[in-house]
Amino acid sequence: MSKAILFSLVVALFILSCGKNETRLEKDSPAYNFAKKIADKVPFFDPDANNIIVTTRDYKITTGEVLGSIYKTAGKRTSQFYNLDSTVLKEILRNNTQQYAEKTLLLHAMKKDGFEIPPAKMDSLLEQQYRRHGGNDKFMESVQRMGVDKEAVVQQMEEGLRIENYLNEKLQEKVSLTDEKLLEAYNEDKTASVRHILLNTQGKSDAEKEKIRAQMEGILERARAGEDFAALAREYSEDPGSKDNGGLYQDFARGVMVKPFEEAAFSVPVGEVSDIVETQFGYHILKVEDRKKEDKPFEEVKDQLRAKTEQRNRNTVYFEFMDELRESAEYKMVEF
Numbered sequence: 001m002s003k004a005i006l007f008s009l010v011v012a013l014f015i016l017s018c019g020k021n022e023t024r025l026e027k028d029s030p031a032y033n034f035a036k037k038i039a040d041k042v043p044f045f046d047p048d049a050n051n052i053i054v055t056t057r058d059y060k061i062t063t064g065e066v067l068g069s070i071y072k073t074a075g076k077r078t079s080q081f082y083n084l085d086s087t088v089l090k091e092i093l094r095n096n097t098q099q100y101a102e103k104t105l106l107l108h109a110m111k112k113d114g115f116e117i118p119p120a121k122m123d124s125l126l127e128q129q130y131r132r133h134g135g136n137d138k139f140m141e142s143v144q145r146m147g148v149d150k151e152a153v154v155q156q157m158e159e160g161l162r163i164e165n166y167l168n169e170k171l172q173e174k175v176s177l178t179d180e181k182l183l184e185a186y187n188e189d190k191t192a193s194v195r196h197i198l199l200n201t202q203g204k205s206d207a208e209k210e211k212i213r214a215q216m217e218g219i220l221e222r223a224r225a226g227e228d229f230a231a232l233a234r235e236y237s238e239d240p241g242s243k244d245n246g247g248l249y250q251d252f253a254r255g256v257m258v259k260p261f262e263e264a265a266f267s268v269p270v271g272e273v274s275d276i277v278e279t280q281f282g283y284h285i286l287k288v289e290d291r292k293k294e295d296k297p298f299e300e301v302k303d304q305l306r307a308k309t310e311q312r313n314r315n316t317v318y319f320e321f322m323d324e325l326r327e328s329a330e331y332k333m334v335e336f
């Protein structure tokens with residue numbers, strides 16, 4: 001249920017790269033053979049078909065690009081994909097495709113805005129990354145042990161650093177807080193406790209989603225009629241993290257849950273049941289059990305509150321910015 005903090009885009013070793021991959025994998029190459037094994041469980045990713053999986057106004061992304069990127073950066077871990085259940089593998093491929101497409105959108109936005117990092121600064125930023133891994137030599141030794149394409153790793157690190165600096169420059173003004181806004185944040189409820197029921201819609205067709213929503217409407221009616229919400233959660237919820245505990249998530253702060261879930265948790269009156277809330281996980285209903293405010297003096301928590309609130313703002317403006325990029329690019333991802 002928790003969301004990842006995406007704004008900072010920490011430069012991890014296996015973040016997806018893009019830009020130099022072939023749109024079609026060379027037949028009988030290691031990457032092609034990897035893709036063929038993936039296609040045994042998810043046929044849409046057959047490298048011979050090389051289906052278009054993402055379209056925008058300016059470019060298209062193929063399954064070959066996505067799998068080629070995974071192969072380059074997964075190294076010896078590629079074998080782990082072969083033992084996955086087809087449903088799990090499908091979800092991993094969907095998430096990787098979204099990350100790849102999101103990164104591509106950002107790289108195109110940077111190019112359009114003319115954003116560049118001077119070579120000397122990039123060298124300095126890369127050196128900082130190497131030092132975190134014990135220095136350049138140890139970093140490259142680690143890459144070699146993992147069987148990862150060295151050029152792909154350096155490229156992905158450079159792209160990640162460019163994106164991080166671009167977002168800092170582009171969005172910082174929207175992130176910063178005045179003292180007045182900080183005081184407003186102090187007076188907000190700090191934490192919420194809710195019980196919730198989730199019916200999963202990931203990977204479902206529109207027709208299946210309609211049936212799932214109808215089922216949730218029936219559960220909502222029963223909850224509002226006074227049935228024990230915890231018992232309903234134990235019977236119907238598909239959230240493994242809270243089902244056995246009667247759907248309970250206790251004393252979570254703002255910025256932890258996905259946005260629609262958080263908005264309901266901090267706006268529905270205590271003791272009441274929400275309308276149906278849709279997130280990327282599915283359909284939810286929430287019963288708000290409690291909310292708490294900050295109990296320490298403002299001056300004592302001011303600096304910590306500023307850091308937390310600005311981080312939350314970073315996440316919010318990042319997601320809003322990505323929505324704007326997708327809309328502007330006429331972005332569409334094919335269901336498979």
